[in-house]
Amino acid sequence: MTxxxxxxxxxxLTVNGEEVEARVPAGRHLVDFLRLDLGLTGAHASCExxxxxACTVRVDGQAVRGCLMLAAQADGADVxxxxxxxxxxxxxxxxxxxxxxxxxxxxxxxxxxLVAAADLLDAGGAPDRATIREHLSGNYCRCTGYEAxxxxxxxxxxxxxxxxxA
Amino acid sequence: MNSPFGNPNRPNSYIGKTVPRPNAKRLVQGRGQxxxxxxxxxxxxxxxxxxxxxxxxxxxxxxxxxxAVKGVLRVFTGADIAAVCTPWVGTLAHLKGLKSPPEHAxxxxxxxxxxxxxxxxxxxxxxxxxDGAALVxxxxxxxxxxTDMMTALxxxxxxxxxxxxxxxxxxxRHDEGDVDAVFAAAHTVVEAHFQTGRHxxxxxxxxxxxxxxxxxxxxxxAWHATQAPHMIQVVLAQHLDLPESRVRxxxxxxxxxxxxKVHIYPDEIATAAIxxxxxxxxxxxxxxxxxxxxxxxxxDHEIWGRIAVDKDGKxxxxxxxxxxxxxxxxxxxxxxxxxxxxxxxxCGGPYDFKDYRAKTTVVFQNKTPTSQYRAVGHPxxxxxxxxxxxxAAAKLGLDPVEIRRRNLFADDAxxxxxxxxxxxxxxxxxxxxxKLIALMDYDALRADQxxxxxxxxxxxxxxxxxxxxxxxxxxxxxxxxARISAQDGCTVRMDPDGSIVAASSVTEQGQGTExxxxxxxxxxxxxxxxxxxxxxxxxxxxxYGGGTWASRGAGIGGEAALQAARALRGAILEVAGAMLQCAxxxxxxxxxxxxxxxxxxxxxxxxxxxxxVYFRGDTLPKGLPRELVxxxxxxxxxxxxxxxxxxxxxxxxxxxxxxAVKLLNHWCVEDCGRVIxxxxxxxxxxxxxxxxxxxxxxxxxxYDAEGQLLNGSMADYLVPMAGEMPDMIIAHxxxxxxxSDLGAKGAGxxxxxxxxxxxxxxxxxxLRPLGGEVTAMPFTPERVxxxxxxxxx
Numbered sequence: 001m002t003x004x005x006x007x008x009x010x011x012x013l014t015v016n017g018e019e020v021e022a023r024v025p026a027g028r029h030l031v032d033f034l035r036l037d038l039g040l041t042g043a044h045a046s047c048e049x050x051x052x053x054a055c056t057v058r059v060d061g062q063a064v065r066g067c068l069m070l071a072a073q074a075d076g077a078d079v080x081x082x083x084x085x086x087x088x089x090x091x092x093x094x095x096x097x098x099x100x101x102x103x104x105x106x107x108x109x110x111x112x113x114l115v116a117a118a119d120l121l122d123a124g125g126a127p128d129r130a131t132i133r134e135h136l137s138g139n140y141c142r143c144t145g146y147e148a149x150x151x152x153x154x155x156x157x158x159x160x161x162x163x164x165x166a
Numbered sequence: 167m168n169s170p171f172g173n174p175n176r177p178n179s180y181i182g183k184t185v186p187r188p189n190a191k192r193l194v195q196g197r198g199q200x201x202x203x204x205x206x207x208x209x210x211x212x213x214x215x216x217x218x219x220x221x222x223x224x225x226x227x228x229x230x231x232x233x234a235v236k237g238v239l240r241v242f243t244g245a246d247i248a249a250v251c252t253p254w255v256g257t258l259a260h261l262k263g264l265k266s267p268p269e270h271a272x273x274x275x276x277x278x279x280x281x282x283x284x285x286x287x288x289x290x291x292x293x294x295x296x297d298g299a300a301l302v303x304x305x306x307x308x309x310x311x312x313t314d315m316m317t318a319l320x321x322x323x324x325x326x327x328x329x330x331x332x333x334x335x336x337x338x339r340h341d342e343g344d345v346d347a348v349f350a351a352a353h354t355v356v357e358a359h360f361q362t363g364r365h366x367x368x369x370x371x372x373x374x375x376x377x378x379x380x381x382x383x384x385x386x387x388a389w390h391a392t393q394a395p396h397m398i399q400v401v402l403a404q405h406l407d408l409p410e411s412r413v414r415x416x417x418x419x420x421x422x423x424x425x426x427k428v429h430i431y432p433d434e435i436a437t438a439a440i441x442x443x444x445x446x447x448x449x450x451x452x453x454x455x456x457x458x459x460x461x462x463x464x465x466d467h468e469i470w471g472r473i474a475v476d477k478d479g480k481x482x483x484x485x486x487x488x489x490x491x492x493x494x495x496x497x498x499x500x501x502x503x504x505x506x507x508x509x510x511x512x513c514g515g516p517y518d519f520k521d522y523r524a525k526t527t528v529v530f531q532n533k534t535p536t537s538q539y540r541a542v543g544h545p546x547x548x549x550x551x552x553x554x555x556x557x558a559a560a561k562l563g564l565d566p567v568e569i570r571r572r573n574l575f576a577d578d579a580x581x582x583x584x585x586x587x588x589x590x591x592x593x594x595x596x597x598x599x600x601k602l603i604a605l606m607d608y609d610a611l612r613a614d615q616x617x618x619x620x621x622x623x624x625x626x627x628x629x630x631x632x633x634x635x636x637x638x639x640x641x642x643x644x645x646x647x648a649r650i651s652a653q654d655g656c657t658v659r660m661d662p663d664g665s666i667v668a669a670s671s672v673t674e675q676g677q678g679t680e681x682x683x684x685x686x687x688x689x690x691x692x693x694x695x696x697x698x699x700x701x702x703x704x705x706x707x708x709x710y711g712g713g714t715w716a717s718r719g720a721g722i723g724g725e726a727a728l729q730a731a732r733a734l735r736g737a738i739l740e741v742a743g744a745m746l747q748c749a750x751x752x753x754x755x756x757x758x759x760x761x762x763x764x765x766x767x768x769x770x771x772x773x774x775x776x777x778x779v780y781f782r783g784d785t786l787p788k789g790l791p792r793e794l795v796x797x798x799x800x801x802x803x804x805x806x807x808x809x810x811x812x813x814x815x816x817x818x819x820x821x822x823x824x825x826a827v828k829l830l831n832h833w834c835v836e837d838c839g840r841v842i843x844x845x846x847x848x849x850x851x852x853x854x855x856x857x858x859x860x861x862x863x864x865x866x867x868x869y870d871a872e873g874q875l876l877n878g879s880m881a882d883y884l885v886p887m888a889g890e891m892p893d894m895i896i897a898h899x900x901x902x903x904x905x906s907d908l909g910a911k912g913a914g915x916x917x918x919x920x921x922x923x924x925x926x927x928x929x930x931x932x933l934r935p936l937g938g939e940v941t942a943m944p945f946t947p948e949r950v951x952x953x954x955x956x957x958x959x
Contacts, residue, residue, distance in 0.1 A: 027293070041203035042196020044421070046370045047454045047880040054370050082196030095194040099186060102849050105676030107193030108370040108421030114194065129893075136888035140880070142370055142422050143676050145856030145917075146888040148849055 011075040015040070016084025024071045031055040031066030033074075034081055042082035042111040046140075053139030056112035057081050063119035082111035091118050093156050103152035105143030113139045117153045126161040129154060168902050168909040169728075171840060177756045177766075178692045180685035181908070184845040185695045187681035189419075189674065198419040201374035201391050206447040209376070210239060212440055213295035214433050214450075215285040215302045216459065217277035220313065220532035220873025221326070222306035224275055224284055231301035232287050237294030241302060242286040242440060244274035251439040252405045254430065256496035258646025261503045264336040264528075266496035267327045271405075271436035276309070278326065278494030279534050280875055281459030283433050288440060288448065311532040313873045315468065315491035318529035326494060326530045335496055336503040336528040340510050342585045343521030348483040352474035356557040361942035362546050362922075363866030364466035367539050367857075368885050371421020372452035373461060375434045377441035386413045388438060391420045393428040393673060394713035399705045400649045401430050401499065402438050417703030420675040424540040424857065426461050427675075428715045430498040433460065458878035463867060464505060464539035466491050467546050471513070473554040474521075479562050479569045483521035484514040484585075486550060490528050493535035499648045502536050503528050508543025508635070511586050513551050515633040516595050516811065517573045522585035532873045538715075540857060544634060544919035552630040552923040553930075553941060560934060566629050566927065567608060570599060570813075574631060588633075591804075593811040594837045594899040595631060601897055602629075602813050602835040611817060619935075624820045625830070626932025630923035631813045636717035636838070636912025637903070641806035653801035654718075655709025656727040658687055658734045660794040662780040664758055664772030666693055668730070669701040671711020672723030677914060678846035679719050683727050685843060686908070690731025691738070692755025693772065709797055717912020720842055721808060722800055725906040729798035737793050742775055744790050800906065808903045808911040812836030814855070816924035820932045822954060825947030827863060827929055829892040836916045837899040840909035847913045848896045854917020855894055860886045862922035863944050929953075 007026045014020065015038060024033055034040040034057065046054035048067050055066035058080040085091045091114050097103070104110040113136070120127060120135040127135070132150050141149060171181045192198060217224075229241035253268035272283045285302050289295035310324040317323050318333040326333055349355055376389040386408060392398050395415040403410040420427065437450040452460065472485040488509045492502035506526030513524055559569040574595035575582060582590050611627055618625045643650040656670045668687045674680050680700040688695040701707060709726075712718060735755055742760045743750035746769055754763040760770045778785060779792045786792065802808065813835055819828040834851050841847050864884035868876040877883045902909025922943060930939050933953060940953035951957040 025293070035203075040196075041199075044200070044371065045202075046372070046421075049454065049879050049881050051880040052370060086195040095191075098194050099190045102187065102190070102678070102845050104190060104193055105678070105849065105853060106369075106371065106420060106422040107190075107198045107676060108200065110194055111196040130889075133888040133891070137890075140370060140885060140887065142368055142424070142857070142885065143853045144849060145852035145854075145894065146886075146891050147852055147893050150888065150893075 009072045011072060013074050013077050013079060015079045016081060016087065026072055028071045029067055030069040030071050030074055033071035034066060040081045040083050044108055044111065053112045053116060054109050056115045056139065058115055063115050082114060093159065094118060097152040097156045101148045101152040103144060103148040109139060109141045113141065113149060121157055121160060126157040168904060169907045177754065178689045180689040180695055181842050184843055185681060185685050187678050188684055188700065189680050200371055200419045200421050201376050201389050202451045204376055204389055206376065206378060209447040209449055210288050210290055211292040211295045212286050212288050212437055212448050212450045213292065213299045214283040215287065215299045215304060217273065217282045217284050218280060219277065219306055219308050220280050220311040221309040222277050223309060224273060224277060224304060225307050226305035227285055228303040231303060232298035235294055235298040235301060237290040238287060238298035239290065240288045240444065242272065244270055244272040244284065247272045247436050247439045248274055250406060250442055251435060254405060254498040256498040256501050258501050258643065258648055260646040261336060261501060261507065264496060264501060264503045265330055266335060267330060269432065269495045269498065271432045271439055279532050280873060281456065281534060283436060286436055286440060288444065311873045313531055313533065313869060313871055315466065315489055315529060315531060318491060318531055326532060333530045335492055335530050336506065337526065338507055338510055339525040340586060341523050345483050345485050345521045345523040348521045349472065349474045349485065352482055353477040354475050354558060354561055355472060356554055356561055357472040358553060358557060358941055360469045360471060360550050360553060362465045362467045362549060363861065363943045364463050365861055365865035365867060366458065366461050366463045367424040367426035369422035369424065369426050372454065372457045373427065373431060373434065374451045375437050376447060376449040377438040378447040379442040379445055381445050384412055386438065386442065388415045390415055390417055391427050392417050393423050393675060393715045394650065395673065395703055395705050396671065396710055396713065397650050405435060406438060406442055414706045417673055423675040425538045425542065425715065429462055429500060429537050431460065454880060455878050458883060459534055459875055462497055462537040462539065463534045464536050465546060465861065466536055469546065469550050471550045471554050473558050475558045475562065479559060479564045479572050481517050481519040481573045483519060486513045486524035488524065488526040490526065491531040491533065492528055493533045494530060495535050497535045497537035499650065500538055500643065504538055505536065505543045509547045511588060512543060512547035512633065514585060515547065515551065516575065516631040518575045518579065519585060533869060540854065541915035541918035544632065544915060545858060545861060545922050548630055548632045548920050548923040549926060552927055556927045556930065567603060570629065570631055574599065588809065589805055590809050591903060592901045593809065594901045595811050597899045598811060598813045598835040598837055599631065601899060602815055602833055605835065605895055605897055606815050606833045624822050624932045626818050626820065626928040626930065628816045628924045628926065628928030628931055629813065630920040630927060632811065632920040634717065634810045634812065634916045634919050635807045636810055637721035637802050637808035638716045638718060639802040639806050642716065651710060651712040653799050654711035654723040654726045655797060655799040656723065656730040657709055657795060657797040658691065658730040660734060660738060660772065660776060662776040664776050666691055666698045667701065668698055668727060669708040670723050670727055671709045671713065672719040673703045673714045675714060677719065677850060678843060679714060681846060682720050682724060682842050686724050686727045687731040690728050691735045693758040697758055709799065717914040720910045721912050722802065724842060724910050725908045726798050726800040728908050729800060730796050733796035733798055734794065737791065737796060738775065741779060741786065741790065741792050742770060744787055745775065745778065746770065802905055804905045808905065810836065810838050810911045810916060812916045812920060814920040814924040816928040818925060818928040818932060820929060820950060822936065825950035827945055827950060829859065832892050832894045834894065834917060835897045835899065836913065837901050838913035838916065839900060839902040839911035841898055841900060842910055850913045851896045851917040852894050854915060855921040856886050856891055858918040858921025859891065859925060861943055862925040866944050
């Protein structure tokens with residue numbers, strides 16, 4: 001590893017609504033920073049190639065791969081992980097639907113899956129199943145076969161749309 | 167004998183109902199605790215230096231550069247580890263003739279596949295250990311590699327392990343009847359060559375272990391992502407020279423396993439050895455390249471199959487010649503011969519015929535070892551069997567459904583012994599097929615297919631019947647000499663507040679083991695499932711048992727839980743009878759309260775009984791038993807295995823210009839006996855199907871002729887994504903096993919067993935009118951175009 005990667009960089013950001021200041025190696029990935037330095041272990045490192053989506057977190061309102069972004073790049077950013085999204089209740093309907101529909105088995109993909117699902121639903125409307133499936137194609141699940149996940153997201157989309165109309 | 171769980175109005179009727187999983191809420195909040203989430207004081211990280219060659223002599227290791235990296239503490243060679251860790255041999259006595267040389271945790275003088283560990287670097291951080299590993303200078307002298315399965319036994323091919331004499335690891339032949347004579351006289355004979363692609367399980371959580379050795383206590387604790395904690399306990403103790411009682415294996419949340427995490431891996435045992443040497447916690451988490459090069463592979467088979475039928479399509483005989491290459495070592499302790507052995511056992515499984523010959527030839531090669539992955543051997547056997555059945559039907563002009571109806575074991579034929587000498591207690595092939603045909607509306611689908619054809623759209627329907635091995639008795643591993651328990655136990659206790667705790671030796675990897683146990687215990691005792699807390703995955707605090715593999719958790723672990731819960735119920739009622747001055751058999755427990763059995767009138771909440779027993783035992787008659795902790799064990803004894811059955815159907819569309827296959831719909835009707843939690847069973851089937859669909863269309867590990875893995879990342883090795891998968895319609899027939907009160911058989915592998923075969927038959931149904939056929943998985947666009955004769959170079 002070249003010295004550049006081990007250079008330390010000062011960053012200041014907001015994580016789950018709390019201000020964080022840290023000094024990180026330049027080569028530290030965002031997901032490792034969240035997991036190792038902040039103890040936020042909800043996002044998981046799995047493929048480490050940006051393919052599987054298990055590390056998905058929300059950065060400045062966007063669903064982002066925690067394994068493809070460096071912590072240094074998050075300087076000044078507003079980062080939300082599954083822990084913060086659980087605490088503030090913003091995905092509670094999705095979480096309840098995932099539990100009710102058993103849209104998770106081992107749970108390893110679930111935090112990333114929920115961030116991706118929230119990203120889709122926050123765009124508004126009630127996406128159809130094909131759209132939901134397409135949106136989730138960056139998030140692998142090896143246990144469920146996806147159908148239960150699609151069901152759960154579809155039910156929340158409908159409930160949110162109906163609720164909005166009422 | 168079964169208990170009457172069929173009456174939905176019985177008290178405490180939780181068995182057979184969908185109840186929520188107690189652990190799901192925590193997981194959706196990101197509060198799971200997987201091994202990599204754990205941090206211990208003084209913990210260090212190990213990273214392995216891995217052989218870049220398929221076959222090489224290790225002539226020197228220079229760790230100077232690595233040791234100079236800040237944070238690197240130690241570098242271990244194979245010899246360093248061998249000083250504290252004995253090698254193992256992956257054979258079992260009942261697999262006669264199986265041979266494999268001793269395998270070390272870290273290669274000592276020779277490495278036999280790309281990815282085999284040759285050194286270990288320990289550092290204070292994972293990053294430093296990786297930096298150090300890159301600087302370990304290993305000198306290799308490359309050796310001739312064996313990479314082609316079909317020439318592995320040729321005279322001209324080098325012998326991979328000279329001391330073994332040849333490259334043959336195992337061979338088994340099963341002969342029943344006079345196969346040659348039957349084929350010679352048969353009205354119609356069809357033969358074909360099938361291939362299943364070498365693939366792997368791709369657990370999203372990579373293999374993970376954290377081991378601490380505390381010399382002060384003389385105890386080793388391994389936090390391990392595993393399916394079989396007690397098996398790991400035995401192996402660590404045996405090879406690190408510790409008493410079994412001084413090894414504790416803890417299995418918390420596991421991020422997917424599918425059979426990948428039920429084996430002994432050299433790097434994991436080396437991690438434990440290093441913990442013992444350094445006397446501090448050592449963590450190993452495989453990265454994704456390591457997952458692809460060192461997780462067990464599976465399904466690398468070539469099969470030549472023949473079927474003989476009479477003029478009416480009655481199956482007369484199967485003749486199967488299976489070949490598989492298992493890598494450089496037979497995997498310890500379950501071996502790498504079970505998969506081929508299963509192909510011999512399972513071909514022709516659903517059908518009533520007489521003459522059967524099958525042979526498996528298992529060879530060594532310089533690739534990643536293969537072993538048991540979900541539905542071990544089943545997808546291969548089902549593909550060959552169902553492929554041949556469809557080809558025979560086509561040759562006779564019979565509908566695929568009709569030929570199955572003429573040959574499946576009759577639903578009233580049981581008990582029966584198959585030509586492969588499998589004993590079936592009770593299956594429901596015809597009822598399952600009838601239900602499938604109704605579900606998919608077969609005639610309407612055929613009409614849709616014809617309508618599509620008239621529009622130039624090529625569609626096909628494929629059907630695959632199958633059997634699945636579940637609830638294995640000691641005949642699976644125990645008789646071969648392995649200390650792998652076929653028995654499971656459950657301890658159920660009532661605490662003073664009337665709540666229930668159940669500790670079980672079967673483990674949870676997401677299937678819903680804890681939910682299943684909680685509803686069985688709730689029904690058995692008479693409380694709400696939410697009042698039952700479940701403990702699994704700790705060799706120190708649960709009864710001894712096998713764990714969760716081979717679709718055994720519900721059938722074996724569930725029965726132990728039911729018996730323990732009923733025993734506790736009896737113990738509670740004995741105390742209640744003394745307190746209420748009435749006969750215990752006039753009382754019942756419902757929804758957490760003691761009631762009159764006759765009219766359900768409330769007598770006493772369990773919390774009150776708990777208060778008296780635990781804090782005012784002086785008020786109870788002296789000598790009254792008050793054992794509110796009960797343990798029961800269960801192991802199947804009447805049958806070696808509880809076979810289940812099912813049938814799947816696939817509807818596909820083939821683009822004959824691009825070769826792309828689109829999955830339009832998928833159905834499965836299966837019979838796992840008593841369904842304990844319908845939702846969880848359905849989701850096991852769906853998840854299993856999708857792993858089978860991956861095998862059918864996408865998944866294959868590619869090697870070059872030098873034994874280099876070419877697609878070791880998730881970007882290159884394709885697994886099913888949400889956008890490509892169909893919705894799946896699942897239904898059940900219930901034929902409970904009569905061996906247990908619960909009546910449950912396994913459901914974890916049925917989906918995987920039959921999905922790929924159904925897709926193959928659907929593609930071939932689509933291609934047949936065009937003169938095309940495919941039999942080599944995965945059915946990539948290229949292979950479909952070749953099957954159509956559109957690509958010939």
